[in-house]
Amino acid sequence: MSTQTNTKQDLIRGGQFLVKETKSEQVFTPEDFTDEQKMMKDSVREFVDREIWPHKEEFEKKNYALTEELMRKAGEMGFLGVSVEEEYGGLGMGFVTTMLVVDHISGATGSFSTAFGAHSGIGTLPISLYGTEEQKKKYLPKLTTGEWFGSYALTEPGAGSDANSGKTKAVLSEDGSHYKITGQKMWISNAGFCNLMIVFARIEDDKNITGFIVEYDRANPNGISLGEEEKKLGIHSSSTRQVFFNETKVPVENMLSERGSGFKIAMNALNVGRIKLAGACLDAQRRVITSAVNYANERVQFNTPIAQFGAIKSKLAEMATSAYVGEAASYRAAKDIEDRIAIRQENGESHQEAELKGVEEFAIECSILKVAVSEDLQNCTDEGVQIFGGMGFSADAPMESAWRDARITRIYEGTNEINRMLCVGMLVKKAMKGHVDLLGPATKVGEELTGIPSFDKPDYSELFAEEKEIIQNLKKVFLMVAGSAVQKFGAELEQHQQLLLASADILIEIYMAESGILRTEKNVARLGEETQKEQIAMSKLYLYHAVDIINARAKEGIISIAQGDEQRMMLMGLKRYTKYQNHPNIVELRNLIADKVISENKYSF
Structure with a gap:
């Protein structure tokens, strides 16, 4: 069933849901997916079921090479460039379809989900949204096909939630041809196999940080060195390392947007990342619920499948309810953003500017979704462990890794406490x-x-x-x-x-x-x-x-x-x-x- 873009009169601004009545015919729901979107969903699910789900146990063994291999396959399928414009090698699809891909590609394992999100989201989006024409032509085709992988280097030992307080420095060379970046970044997803980093550094005593596109060639590291892979609670096969820059030379033409605009770039990239993180939690919930009910139907106690006990029914009902509402809210907001982008483009704005402003308009909803859906996922996996009982605590059953992987979603893209405020x-x-x-x-x-x-x-x-x-x-x-x-x-x-x-x-x-x-x-x-x-x-x-x-x-x-x-x-x-x-x-x-x-x-x- 196709759906019409809301008219200008129907469109509400971000946050107005609180003071303006929204009618049901104005919202987009998962039941409104077009035939094209349904085909994309089926394609993504087939890829996950064929390439990722069978290797679920392998992801717990810190098999970073497997994550890299499957990311490359996702690039060959076109999934890494769903939102990137066709002229730069992407599929040029709308915001709802982008959410749909993030949703269904992320359900099998948090390791692959994190690698995918870090690359296709915050590793690529800053170039797509803020890059010059030359930067987009040079880098986006490589990133969308999986020839190159991206990462996002913002967090520092003393600058987490207070992102603009970073100490990494960028010093202009005497001949003015390049900047020399020196500093330390931590918790950098995809660092172990990336070819490009979006790096934030401060020039002189600027109030705000500046963004740079930094190439990384392992054979010629250009002053870049990596720490060991972090030992983490979950997402075991997601490469996470510290990155050290020692006078790393970056051509002046690799500055992203204008000097001092790095904080704005970082915040807007995170806005997109937040709603997509909500999307990335949805199929994880569906798969946890399905695993839990499969087990509850098979597990017999007192001559009765435990699924028939009221205590288990209560858990399954609450898990399903949270997933259903999370879907409703996530796709409602995604379509609001897509409609806002379309209206801005109709008014003559470039795709870049329209997408930037469209997402920024609904930053409140992006933060709401990030908090709500990540916490629902954590609760869902916790109840999944409980339904499995003793087996839920065992690494031989799927719930143990699902619970651990879910925990990070309340921390990255800004902690839930930061997003609440x-x-x-x-x-x-x-x-x-x-x-x-x-x-x-x-x-x-x-x-x-x-x-x-x-x-x-x-x-x-x-x-x-x-x-x-x-x-x-x-x-x-x-x-x-x-x-x-x-x-x-x-x-x-x-x-x-x-x-x-x-x-x-x-x-x-x-x-x-x-x-x-x-x-x-x-x-x-x-x-x-x-x-x-x-x-x-x-x-x-x-x-x-x-x-x-x-x-x-x-x-x-x-x-x-x-x-x-x-x-x-x-x-x-x-x-x-x-x-x-x-x-x-x-x-x-x-x-x-x-x-x-x-x-x-x-x-x-």
């Missing part, structure tokens, strides 16, 4: 610039709190009528808590990290819960309610948990920033805004979802 901080900045009107809706919430509540009994006869009202009320909770925090602390809000983290959790749960409901509502409208019984159950189950999380986090915020009558009024408002008229039967919902997964012996949505 970023999504709230960016939203506040957008409001101050007038891009998202938070003040008007926040003022209305304040008036509502002091007004007399309505005692009319609402009509909830339509599907999701109550759930959609709850979503709108949860948005009021965010406006109430975050608005009060901004009013109290103003520009100093960023110093109150625990409040930011609480506000972020509210924001995240709103976006994810709403995405699940919109996906299901859209599919009910076109496929019928009977075909979506389990999807309806998952949407309701996720929202139920979201209400509980938001209630707890909002209460924490309210009692930390308000006192006396103000506190009592806000707590009463919280109770009103998180209230169900008709509580869903959670056990029934879980059983319905689990029975579907168990009967089909796989994640089946």
Whole structure:
């Protein structure tokens, strides 16, 4: 089924989901994939099932050569250059298709997923998005085919989350022909087999770092040396090394963009990396769920397959629900970005500029997804271990490595704590610039709190009528808590990290819960309610948990920033805004979802 690009009137700006109603027909869902996208998905899954999944155990033996070999095969298939324009050797496909490839190529092992993401994302994108025509013609064809591999050298021993504080220096030569880079980088993915590094260094005493394209030839290292492969908790066959530069000569024409623009390049590359990391966590969840239900159907205790026990059903239902909602939110945001890129290109912007600004527009959603889906993957693998019981703790079963590989996703592309604070901080900045009107809706919430509540009994006869009202009320909770925090602390809000983290959790749960409901509502409208019984159950189950999380986090915020009558009024408002008229039967919902997964012996949505 094809889908239309949203019109300019339909398009919302990043972060506006909080204050503008989104209708289900406006969102893109996985059920909207075009025939071309479905063919691409099948092609990627066939590659993974043929080339990667059978070697899953080998990836635990630090077989870096295997990762490099399979990356080269992925390049031959065209997967490394899905988003790169055709004139530079890529497939020139849209943002949704790029997400689709990242999603389905990443499910078998975290080692290959990390190598793929580091190369096709942050190792290639800075050239694609910021490179000159000469740089793109010189490097992109090699990177898209797998002839060369890329890496991204930003992190330093003293500069992790504070990326702009790096000490690596770039000194211009006397004849002005090249820079000499000296410094140390760490945690560099693909370092052991890369041919090119995106390196960030500081020129003189510049406020901001500068980006450079640095070639690396092992036979002629040009002042570059590598540390030993890091010993890591997971992603064992992902090459991760320290990189040392000792007056490494880099031609001046290899500077990326302008001097001092490295921090901007790094942040925008990470925005893309964040939403794609969410995508990379999706098929990992699907495969973990399928492995878990296969085992639960086969494992017999007390003369009964353990899949039939309520405790196991509860786990399978929660795992499936998180995966379903993660898909909904990830592809919703991906299509919003794709539509924004298309509109910008229609307005005359280059592909480079349109993609840069399109992704930047939805940086809030990118951070939300990075946090939510990476944590759902961690929870999913943890429950997978538990379903396998003692076997789950054994390296002979697939769950042990899946759990370890999942752990890194909460750290790279900016830790989840950093991303939580970023999504709230960016939203506040957008409001101050007038891009998202938070003040008007926040003022209305304040008036509502002091007004007399309505005692009319609402009509909830339509599907999701109550759930959609709850979503709108949860948005009021965010406006109430975050608005009060901004009013109290103003520009100093960023110093109150625990409040930011609480506000972020509210924001995240709103976006994810709403995405699940919109996906299901859209599919009910076109496929019928009977075909979506389990999807309806998952949407309701996720929202139920979201209400509980938001209630707890909002209460924490309210009692930390308000006192006396103000506190009592806000707590009463919280109770009103998180209230169900008709509580869903959670056990029934879980059983319905689990029975579907168990009967089909796989994640089946």
